[in-house]
Amino acid sequence: MGAVEDGSVDQRDLSDGGIPARIDLLDLAAVRGFYQPPQRRRAGTLTLAEREEISRGIAAGESFRAIGRRLGRPASTISREVAKNKGRRRYRAVDADDRAWRRARRPQKCKLARNPVLRGYVAARLREDWSPEQIAGALRKRHPAGSRMRVSHETIYKSLFVQSRGVLAKELQKHLRSGRPIRRSVHNNVTGQWRSQIKDAVSIAERPAEADDRAIPGHWEGDLLLGRHWTQIATVVERATRFTVLVQVDGRDMESVTAGLSREMNLLPEQLRRSLTWDRGMELADHKTVTANTGLDVYFADPRSPWQRGTNENTNMSRVK
Template sequence: MRRGRRYGLCAEQKADLWHRWKSGESLHEIGRVFDKDHGSIHFLLSRHGGIAPAIRRRSQRTLTLAEREAISRGIASGSSIREIARGLRRAASTVSREVARHGGRPVYRASEADHQAWKSALRPKTCLLATHVKLGTIVARKLILDWSPEQISGWLERRYPRNESMRVSHETIYRSLFIQARGVLKKELMQHLRSKQLIRRSVHARAGGQSRGQIVDAISISERPAEIEDRAIPGHWEGDLLSGPGNSHIATLVERHSRFTILVKVPSKDTATVVDALTRQVRKLPASLRRSLTWDRGLEMAKHKSFTVATKVNVYFCDPQSPWQRGTNENTNGLLRQYFPRKSDLSGYSQADLDKVAQRLNQRPRKTLGFETPASKLQAIVASTG
């Protein structure tokens, strides 16, 4: 294939491109396959918001290219419109409108007529959120609160259990955002999505892992009681440090049963500083919510024994390079990147700022909780334990 932006892709190549994008291949990988710059691939994908356009099919009621060629030959031989229509077993009015629509008998050409008919037949489907103003308004308001499309969809189903007109799938919300030609949801709302990407990325896109250091005298996660695994008993937490440039960090704590999140400001990664900050925060919790803490192998928890003495909370550590063993916390840290991008300096946030972010996160419905919020889930726990 010749290199350069001026040479496009045929229909078969475009289908292959969308298949690769949906499979999770990167822009650079796809570009190498088609001998194009990754910017050219991004341009092609962004025109549709990263969402593969639906395959177009001809209606059985429309004239085919073969029928249009028969009309062109009939005109060239001097046949009347009725004679041509009888040969095609079509109504004379159908053939008459076809010829008139494309310039009349003197200039009618089958290929040009077929191309123009195919092009003019494209009609953008009216989006649900464009026809349902109330539903569109609710969706926009929830997006401003940083709810994900999936959270909005699940919440609507719980909020309006008997009103199917107040339902919308998360895919429809994504399409209304990424396919800007629909003009339903404002482009600015895309900034409230967790990824802040301008095109839809496949769920199969690969993500790199990360390795962690080791810690002395760590109590292995394999020694953690079985009651922690099933999340039935509240008060078991997972923790980690969210890092930023300039050696800036935020300590994150997530309760496994309710997914309730606490953010703690830490001036540095020094173990004494981190343990002291976590101790002060954990001691504010009711006794029923202070049972255990699972951490990774970061040396910031080297003084875990001091933490346990001060809080009566046992600390367990994941196996080396196994962040998935703290899956709840890892997922929450991903959610927090919506508020604290990777290149943002975390030292400029006060504890009050962190509390506001945690409150917003705890008031967002979670699919894993049946679209309840972590705040309501934790409140119910506290109320039941007195």
């Protein structure tokens, strides 16, 4: 660990991967003694030695494919490395390595926060009801690659929906055509899934009045909660007493949810199994089997109406918090 003149400690020479952060002992008080772990090079990224080989290969007039074969890297990796570091004529290994460290530092301000001119252009186009895709496409046509006046549509969406970034005003969300209050994940799609209306679904409007009065126990509200890494659990809450049943399910598919509900609800006394209200999720498409197994009459809330299952929704939110 090499000490430098200003009282800080340079850690870049310590590790096999290289650590560029410097621990300034005098600045620990300013951050109330909380030390942020030093930046480390991610496994698989280009090292300084590899960048030196790339620089020598370019100077010798070698192709990207030949350099890649010598380093055991794809030619596309070499091509991208050179392209984002000033090209063949101006590529320098040390500069490229320093630039890679700076890019990898977190947290970073987003592009719109760093560029007020670009931010103003994006905000003006949003007020004119342009979509983020149209804005990004127009910027690509008007400005060359590598220009500071380019931004992806995902960056615009994140700046709109993640208000903690403090970049675009929340009121600009009203100009988006989707009308969604949050950004939908690109992974949350129904590609390859069989989607349809729930067959013979009975509307909540037909649920007996005694369920609305909450005077007689045995009327339940249920929902399927999805967690990380494809985990899930069903919650069933009794409307009168708020008694909650957690149902372990092996998957979020119809068969798993039907089997889990049948297993857990049959553990309750028969007089406490009167009705079950669910949302329009296809995980309960086999509601007739649930009724046959448990005696619960299944009713479905209206689409996009979570307040019709307020007991369950409030229970889920309190448990999440």
